[in-house]
Amino acid sequence: MHFGLSDDEEALRESVADFVLSQCPLATTRQLLDGPLGYDPAVWRRAGIEMGLTALTVPERHGGFGAAPVAVGVVLRELGRALGPLPFLSSAVLATTALLALADDEHQSDLLPSLAAGERRATVAIVDGHRPAAAIATSAVIGADAAISGTKVSVLDAEGAEIILVIAESDAGPVLYAVDPTAAGLRVDRENSLDLTRRQFRVTLDQTPGRPLGPANARGLARLVATASTALAIEQVGVAEAALDMAVDYAKLREQFGRPIGSFQAVKHLCADMLLQTEHASVAAFYALWVAGAEPAQLPVAARVAKTTCSDTAVAVTAANIQIHGGIGFTWEHNAHLYYRRAHGTAAMFGSPESHRSALYERLTSAAPQEDAWA
């Protein structure tokens, strides 16, 4: 029994941390904020070639490494810690999981090897632009080349993606489609989102052709959203850890009233609470990652606990970090707000803390054991 990283996992963590530190430090990320993509495609290519990040999540039978969820989480945590702007979450985690959970075998064999090799990059378009958020309003006329119409929002890294995986409602129920970004009737508009270091897009489809890959059944969707929630949770752990480190370092250095502010109990105890919350986030996220690989039956509860805990933690800890920095932490030039923005951005994705708690409550108070209905 070992609750923590194995030697292999720790080695992976160190190499990813080194890569991120040298290849996408925050100073560089800031320069990319006004660029076309928000990240450097050359760095993403190197992440694939040197680090194998594009292949990490793809099973060996499709040319990848088939890494366990914990290893994937190790990467996400380091990216979160550095706010590394790579499309790892969107392509290697979300799109890859969508294909594994929903696409038929032939389409998996067709698409996954190119993702693993880093030849193509994908993203997923799930959330519809109209309420209620749970319903799929995007519709498709079924057929070999379906015509899809609708609006998807909060699509990560859509600009420059080679494949957009779209979930749309057809006569036969929801279906996963592969859409070419250059296809007729498709528009990609950048959203004015809170999170500056990860771009979100609105994808509008108007009679856009798409290739059906498989039925988006409830079980597959649940797997996709549980995986996404867990991935975001461990990323939030990295975000919170970075904010805690920043706050503690500053509290040791900054002097007011003739002593370091970190010697005042008000600051010390705030830091202690940030630490406590961060530890809670860490155990919740790592547990969810572990059960995702080892005891999938536990995942629905573990993923929801992880997402609500890590979201609350990330928002609270990044806000406290601003407070401890005082005025300087409120400036544009300081990185504190980038972490706060990321925390809020991820808290709202794939279910708010309240919605996850509500689902936990329903699950644990319903008379009969139920399939978890992922919102």
Added chain:
Amino acid sequence: MHFGLSDDEEALRESVADFVLSQCPLATTRQLLDGPLGYDPAVWRRAGIEMGLTALTVPERHGGFGAAPVAVGVVLRELGRALGPLPFLSSAVLATTALLALADDEHQSDLLPSLAAGERRATVAIVDGHRPAAAIATSAVIGADAAISGTKVSVLDAEGAEIILVIAESDAGPVLYAVDPTAAGLRVDRENSLDLTRRQFRVTLDQTPGRPLGPANARGLARLVATASTALAIEQVGVAEAALDMAVDYAKLREQFGRPIGSFQAVKHLCADMLLQTEHASVAAFYALWVAGAEPAQLPVAARVAKTTCSDTAVAVTAANIQIHGGIGFTWEHNAHLYYRRAHGTAAMFGSPESHRSALYERLTSAAPQEDAWA
């Protein structure tokens, strides 16, 4: 414009405080905890004769002083501060208001003078023992001497009361009845309640005769519950103020690690927060009292704001007082828990904080201006 006590109100406060300090100190109240009534009827008589407390709320036309709500609040606050176990709230405030709001003139003229003179003591039985709490499950066969059946809970000071005012559902809608505690089919059982210094009772009626006093219409009930909420709110202010004072006094005296614990920021800042909450409670309660007399149209919102603010404050401040006292605050012999128990007890009466907030939300987001439906 003066937001605070006038000279007259301050003089009243001082005389009530002196009376309570000398006539019902907490050491004496503790001795009464196992007594038959929980309070000393002789002190209550003196409170009527010397202080005029029994007559305070009764209009002059019925032999009372017709004091303004702020003056009544001044008394309640001092009683809350000392946990003075007098039936002022139950008889002089709740029962008197019930008669003024719901009883026909002739019954007011019949009953109120004896309450004012302290010849008789009354209480009100409102809350039914079965859910939903809002519905009146106690029923009555209508007539000059109705037969009332049902169970009322959380009835204050019922033991020893000479009149129990019962709200029961009749064919003609809800009606206020005067019931004699010695009447047939009536039982009074003490509840095992959290609050030790104010007793609550379960009143069971089985075909019990009662005298109908008037229709318990929505407007009159709203006035009764708004008055009750405001009364509890200002009492909670006194409770919170006392707990704050205890905490600050102890923090100045108690030494750990070679210095008063009140010199540690963790304790100082907790006390500062207690102070802030107590001030909020104070302005909210006094404003509700003032509008009750001067601008009754503002009362529905002001009373709910006061009750939710003061309940949250009283619970938080009395809990923090225990924390600051450490181990000693957790003992039976220390008074800290008596305040904490009172705070919780009053928070639950006449609507929880959540229920008041919910009603505020409904009121302020409904399309049309509405009568406030008091739960």
Added chain:
Amino acid sequence: MDLAQDDAQRAFRDELRAFLDAALGTEISDDFEGQRAWQRLLYASRWVAPHWPAQYGGRDASIEQFAIYIEELARARAPQFANRVGVQTAGPVLLAHGSHEQRERYLTRIASADDIWCQLYSEPGAGSDLTNLRTAARLEGDTWRVTGQKVWTSYGAQADFGLLLARTEVGVAPHLGISCFVCDLRAPGVDARPLRTMTGESEFAEVFLDDVALPPDALIGERGAGWEIGNTGLASERGVAFPLKEQAALQIMLDELLDRVRRDEVVPTPLQRDRIAQDIVNLHVLRLMNLKTVSQLSAGSELGTWASLIKLTWEQAAQHLGDTLFETTGPADPMDEDGRATAMLRYRMASLVGGTTQIQRNILSERRLGLPREPRRT
């Protein structure tokens, strides 16, 4: 307890409302020149600084009337006026401590927006601890030479004058070595650079002072008394004008949200409904706290530590509402996100400006509750 309004207050409010109805009928641009034009319009009817003496363009208004004034301007959604720092901070300092010449020279031009003022207090190393000021003014002959760096200066880029705190004395207790000056921002050596905050807006400046020369009559009041002098206007601005204005501004934001709920444009979750109700409660309480401020001042009391209670009441209410606004409209409305997110981001600052949460709690526990100070450093 008596919260009733008297006839003088009602008349004051009626006159102001009539003025605002007429004045706000025409479009006013939202930039600095629009703010200046708006101030001139107010000035023409003596509505810039009603609490000032009539001789400098005011109305000798009572504190109750001043509260009505702030409330009505905010309710009418009147724009900021260009010289609010001059009116709210420099004005009171000059009225209380300025020489006759200084009052005559500056006050009317402050009210009329002919001169724009800013405040040069905060420094990078002196945030919570203002006694740690490093900006120094050295007397050379009869000229003060000032060098240092100031931050968080509103209107720093537009101002003609700054109310400056600088260290002039050595060998005394830190807060006794500070003097207060009028600093001409057009003087050589002054460099104001925009300071961008985390919301993306540049509402502040950093002001660099490099050997700036000030004449002898730039000094306000006594040498070494700057700490007290500089705080003259601050207490009133922070404790009265600002929270009154914010009370109205927050109420407008909340009312807009309630309107959107009523129109079903926002469908809050159960938890969000309770949050919104708490916002209703918070703003009600903030209003009452402000009312008690006015009552105390009206009775001739100093605000003292009451201002710390006001500050904490405001920051809690503002941050809670900012978060509510962000949460209730959520990411499903991305095109609308910027506006909502900005309020949430902006109010992160509420617990930092005007004395942090921690500083206010220190003040309350030590000066209001009488708890012991922390032991000094050994």
Added chain:
Amino acid sequence: MDLAQDDAQRAFRDELRAFLDAALGTEISDDFEGQRAWQRLLYASRWVAPHWPAQYGGRDASIEQFAIYIEELARARAPQFANRVGVQTAGPVLLAHGSHEQRERYLTRIASADDIWCQLYSEPGAGSDLTNLRTAARLEGDTWRVTGQKVWTSYGAQADFGLLLARTEVGVAPHLGISCFVCDLRAPGVDARPLRTMTGESEFAEVFLDDVALPPDALIGERGAGWEIGNTGLASERGVAFPLKEQAALQIMLDELLDRVRRDEVVPTPLQRDRIAQDIVNLHVLRLMNLKTVSQLSAGSELGTWASLIKLTWEQAAQHLGDTLFETTGPADPMDEDGRATAMLRYRMASLVGGTTQIQRNILSERRLGLPREPRRT
């Protein structure tokens, strides 16, 4: 990461479950004698202290097995056993620091409940600051004479022996002047009085020591090393056994509430539903934190400051759940009120016992995050 259970753990759990199923089939009274009878039943099958060496009635169990043991006893709703302080606190101290004679004389009788032990550490003036101990032991010839007052002593009224911390040295740093003793509670001069807590229960005692004579072999370990010795068992009890037991106890309380909701006996409001969900989350996290404790000990690490994280995790979860239980059933169920209210009241103590919230935050910020200590008093 590897949280899988191995075969040895599964076998251990299966054997224990079988034992508990059989042993708990018969009624066990809830009083002290019932607790003693229950302990003897456990002892007979070597289930009192499985982590102890076999020679003293244990099973040399691993830390993972010990965790399973605590969890299973709680899940089976097994009663407390009478000598839990002896097993959990005195045992580890004697195993680590006792002489051969002390171990032989006391350990087996602790396990068998022939001797009942209590812990004599806390004093009225030494709550958070145990170095402030006043109880003094003075050597007269070869007899220690002890005078002082101890509080918060569980089983103080029933105990035969107490593990005592008393000051024996003067002129040294406060924590170096303390020694650890076996105190015979039947000795003249010992007076244990029940201490009633705010819940109304008398689960503790105050123990007055008036010139109590202790023989030379009452001293455990070296003179002046009592501070370290006394903490031997404490860390394990507070950091491991207690939170594991509480995790299971809280889970049982939560599961009962969820059952009542399922049966519509409790109909929570929207806010209460979210509270309950947070309780679900909190207990899940407490379980994982405990799991990480076991993992660290299993790898041979000391717990150190991790114990403070565990303490805070537990107290937050316990107080939150206690409040939930009180709120969700509410005053409309008065006959049921006492039980619910008791949990809420009892867990007020969670933030006070075993190091207050404030003490834990100090430990974490200074020893885990490396923030500076506060300046010493001048």
